[in-house]
Amino acid sequence: MQNPNEDTEWNDILRKKGILPPKEVPKEDEEEEELALQQQSVVKTYESMTLDELEENEDEFGEEDEAAIEMYRQKRLAEWKAAQIKNAFGELGEISGQDYVKEVNKAGEGIWVVLHLYKQGIPLCTLINQHLNTLARKFPQTKFLKSISTTCIPNYPDRNLPTIFVYFEGEMKAQFIGPLVFGGMNLKVEELEWRVLEVFCMCSCFQGRLYDDFTVCRF
Structure with missing residues (x-):
C-alpha cells in the first residue's frame, strides 16, 4: 500500500x-x-x-x-x-553681524540658509520680510533669516537693497541684489518661493559644478 x-x-x-x-x-x-x-x-x-x-x-x-x-x-x-x-526652524529669525558666522557659515550639515539684508523704511524690504515669514512656516527645514544691512555688512549701500543670500552648508550658492531683480512691489510670495527653490534644485542636480561656484542675480 x-x-x-x-x-x-x-x-x-x-x-x-x-x-x-x-x-x-x-x-x-x-x-x-x-x-x-x-x-x-x-x-x-x-x-x-x-x-x-x-x-x-x-x-x-x-x-x-x-x-x-x-x-x-x-x-x-x-x-x-x-x-x-526637518522642523528645526519655522520662523523668520533676526541676526546681527556678530551672529553671522554662527547662524550662516556654521549653520550645519545639510542646512539651507536664506538671508535677507534689509533696512527699515524701504517698502520692498518690508514686503520681502512678509513673504519670507510665510515661506519660513511653509519650509521649516530651511533657516530663513533677516538682518539690517549695515549691522551685518558695514557701509553696505542702500541701492543694493533688498539683498538675499542663499547658503548651503556654509557656502554661498546664490545672491539676489537690488530692487529690479525682485520686480518691485508687484513681487508675489509664489514668485519669491520659485526663485529660492530654483537655487535649491540647481544645486541638487549639479552638485559638483555649482557647489564650487554660485549664481549671481544682479541688475
Whole structure:
C-alpha cells in the first residue's frame, strides 16, 4: 500500500481532492515553524515601538533579541533626529553681524540658509520680510533669516537693497541684489518661493559644478 504521507504528485492530487488527509507535519518542523512565528511576532513588536517603549520593555526580551532591539533603537533614533532637523526652524529669525558666522557659515550639515539684508523704511524690504515669514512656516527645514544691512555688512549701500543670500552648508550658492531683480512691489510670495527653490534644485542636480561656484542675480 502506498504511504499517504509520501511526497508524490499522486498523493498531492488526492490531498487536493480531499481523498487523503493533509500531510502530517513532523514535530520538529512544527516546533521550528512555531519558533519562526514567535520571532516574526517579536520583530513586529520592535517595529511598532517608540524609543520610550523599547526602553520600558527591554527587560521582557531575551538575550537573543538584544541585537534586533539595538537595531530598531538606532532606527527610531535616526527617525527622531531627522524629524527634529526637518522642523528645526519655522520662523523668520533676526541676526546681527556678530551672529553671522554662527547662524550662516556654521549653520550645519545639510542646512539651507536664506538671508535677507534689509533696512527699515524701504517698502520692498518690508514686503520681502512678509513673504519670507510665510515661506519660513511653509519650509521649516530651511533657516530663513533677516538682518539690517549695515549691522551685518558695514557701509553696505542702500541701492543694493533688498539683498538675499542663499547658503548651503556654509557656502554661498546664490545672491539676489537690488530692487529690479525682485520686480518691485508687484513681487508675489509664489514668485519669491520659485526663485529660492530654483537655487535649491540647481544645486541638487549639479552638485559638483555649482557647489564650487554660485549664481549671481544682479541688475
